Amino acid sequence: MTTARDGVAIVGMAGRFPGAGDLAEYWSNLRDGVESILPLTDEELAAAGVPHEIFEQPNYVKAAPAFAGSDLFDAEFFGYTAREAEVMDPQHRLFLETAWEALEHSGHDAARYDGSIGVFGGAGANRYVQHVYSHQHIVDTLGQTQILVANELGFLASRVSYKLDLKGPAVSLRAACSTALVAVHTACRSLLAGECDLALAGGVHVDPNPGTGYLHQDGSFVSPDGHVRPFDADARGTVFGTGVGLVVLKRLEDALADGDTVHAVIRGSAINNDGGVKVGFTAPSITGQTAVISAALTSAGLTPEDIDYVEAHGTGTSLGDPIEVQALSRAFGGAGSCALGSVKGNIGHLDAAAGIAGLLKTTLALKHELLPPSLNYTRGNPDIDFANSPFRVQAEPSPWPRTENHVRRAGISAFGFGGSNAHLILEEAPHTPPCRRGRVG
Numbered sequence: 001m002t003t004a005r006d007g008v009a010i011v012g013m014a015g016r017f018p019g020a021g022d023l024a025e026y027w028s029n030l031r032d033g034v035e036s037i038l039p040l041t042d043e044e045l046a047a048a049g050v051p052h053e054i055f056e057q058p059n060y061v062k063a064a065p066a067f068a069g070s071d072l073f074d075a076e077f078f079g080y081t082a083r084e085a086e087v088m089d090p091q092h093r094l095f096l097e098t099a100w101e102a103l104e105h106s107g108h109d110a111a112r113y114d115g116s117i118g119v120f121g122g123a124g125a126n127r128y129v130q131h132v133y134s135h136q137h138i139v140d141t142l143g144q145t146q147i148l149v150a151n152e153l154g155f156l157a158s159r160v161s162y163k164l165d166l167k168g169p170a171v172s173l174r175a176a177c178s179t180a181l182v183a184v185h186t187a188c189r190s191l192l193a194g195e196c197d198l199a200l201a202g203g204v205h206v207d208p209n210p211g212t213g214y215l216h217q218d219g220s221f222v223s224p225d226g227h228v229r230p231f232d233a234d235a236r237g238t239v240f241g242t243g244v245g246l247v248v249l250k251r252l253e254d255a256l257a258d259g260d261t262v263h264a265v266i267r268g269s270a271i272n273n274d275g276g277v278k279v280g281f282t283a284p285s286i287t288g289q290t291a292v293i294s295a296a297l298t299s300a301g302l303t304p305e306d307i308d309y310v311e312a313h314g315t316g317t318s319l320g321d322p323i324e325v326q327a328l329s330r331a332f333g334g335a336g337s338c339a340l341g342s343v344k345g346n347i348g349h350l351d352a353a354a355g356i357a358g359l360l361k362t363t364l365a366l367k368h369e370l371l372p373p374s375l376n377y378t379r380g381n382p383d384i385d386f387a388n389s390p391f392r393v394q395a396e397p398s399p400w401p402r403t404e405n406h407v408r409r410a411g412i413s414a415f416g417f418g419g420s421n422a423h424l425i426l427e428e429a430p431h432t433p434p435c436r437r438g439r440v441g
Contacts, residue, residue, distance in 0.1 A: 006252065006267070007265045008187075008188045008266040009255035009256075010262070011106045011249070011255050012105040012106025012108070012248030013248065014104075015098065015244060017067070017244075018036035018037065018065035018066050018242065019067075026361075026364070031368070031372050031397065033346075033375055034346065035376070036065055037063055038066045039226065042062075045212060048209075048212050049212075059216045061213045061214055061223065061226045063225075064207075064210070065207070065240075065241025067243065070090050070242055071090065079163065083138075087132050087151070089150065089151045091124060091204045094244040095121055095123065095202075095204045095246075096160055106198075106248040106261075107260070113198065116196045117167065118170065118187060118198070119170045119201075120169070120171045120199060121157050121171075121202050121246070122180065122203045122204075122352050123172075126153065128151065129147065157172040158170040158172070168196030169195055169196055175422070176420055177351055179352035179353075180357075181269075181358075181359065181414040181424055183202060184247065184359065185269040185270070185271050185424065191250070191251050192251065197251075197254065198249070199250075203354075204243070204352065205240075205350050205351035205353045207241055221317050221319075227239075227376055228315070228316040228375075228376065229316045229376040230314035230344055231314065231316075231325065231384060231393050233379045233382060235317065235321060235381060236316075238349040241349070245353060245359075246356065247356070247363075263367055264363040264366050264429055265429060266427075267409070268298070269423065269424040270293075270295035270299055271292065272292045274287070274419030282417045284319070284320050284323045284324070285323075290331045293327065293423045303335065304332035304333060304335040304338075309340070309410040310339070311413070312341065312358075313342070313354070314341070315349055316344060316376075318381070320415075322381060325384045326385075329385075329391065334389070336390045337392070339393075339394040340392065340394060341371070341372070341393065341394040346375055366408060366427075366429070369400050369402060370398070371394050371400045373394060373396050377393045378395075409427045410425075410426045411425055412424045
């Protein structure tokens with residue numbers, strides 16, 4: 001049985017997403033319904049190195065999520081030479097910088113913290129190393145080992161532990177598009193098992209071709225017009241982009257005792273896999289998604305009626321969205337009345353960072369007592385039976401106020417190719433006296 005002091009507190013957070021250099025700008029964009037997937041001119045595409053014969057094709061989509069600064073890194077601050085930084089996967093650079101920012105936001109100094117601090121994170125596929133190996137003089141100068149250390153996914157978390165002198169578990173993982181939420185789930189389990197006392201968790205993905213569009217093929221899962229329309233009748237696909245986010249986690253009981261600023265509480269979480277009973281390896285499964293959502297609710301000791309909002313995986317694909325709502329409806333059993341949204345309409349699909357984008361969106365929504373709009377929704381996908389489900393798409397901003405008689409809670413989903421599913425139950429921060437540690441913003 002859960003109590004008011006059970007759970008894992010989010011005591012710090014940081015992130016950078018399309019159109020947003022920090023979480024304050026991210027929230028402003030979410031609140032105001034800003035779409036950060038922007039059209040690209042022929043001049044911009046040519047400057048980015050796209051050949052005219054490519055972007056002049058009729059099926060070339062001239063749009064991309066607007067992420068600035070993936071090529072920037074304060075090497076000296078972290079003790080790297082310019083050459084060492086140059087050969088490092090940009091995902092490692094962004095993850096390290098954002099981990100430092102998140103720990104700063106939590107108000108905890110690793111050098112003075114009386115406990116162990118773990119790191120749990122994942123990244124997208126590394127395509128940057130191909131660029132490094134295309135420069136033979138760099139390979140000859142540095143050698144294979146240094147290039148491997150600078151690019152191998154297995155060193156993502158341990159690099160943060162080394163540079164920030166953190167002595168808890170360091171776990172790098174990859175679960176396709178559910179990577180970041182799987183990392184958060186794993187961090188929560190490690191905290192509750194006593195393996196660490198504070199944990200950094202999140203994910204990062206860097207688009208290998210920033211500022212460019214893409215060729216659309218009929219039947220593919222990418223959008224034909226550069227817009228993502230979760231749950232809409234005109235949904236035809238998604239758009240991939242760059243982003244990074246981390247949260248700092250602590251056992252709720254310890255966070256309250258230590259006077260930390262608690263931004264939200266993770267009440268429960270679950271992960272699973274679809275297995276082999278589905279039409280194909282990359283296809284989603286109603287059974288697998290239903291099971292993981294139900295398991296997360298059980299982990300939290302809650303029922304569907306306790307959930308106000310679900311931040312869905314919501315890729316805006318004609319196949320994935322109907323399956324997701326059907327799985328949610330089965331897990332909820334028709335109970336309650338629940339808002340539904342997806343941040344992918346704002347920023348696109350961030351691959352390994354998709355789940356952390358949704359978690360941070362929902363945390364900010366709880367803090368600001370507002371459900372932001374899920375963009376590009378006009379009318380429901382006809383293959384989604386909203387009328388006989390407890391769900392309604394959150395197409396407009398809506399107040400989500402604190403009340404004395406109701407605890408605000410949300411579910412957050414992330415589903416990966418290959419069937420790796422994750423679901424998390426998030427709850428508003430408890431009513432506590434003014435904080436003594438950490439930043440409120």
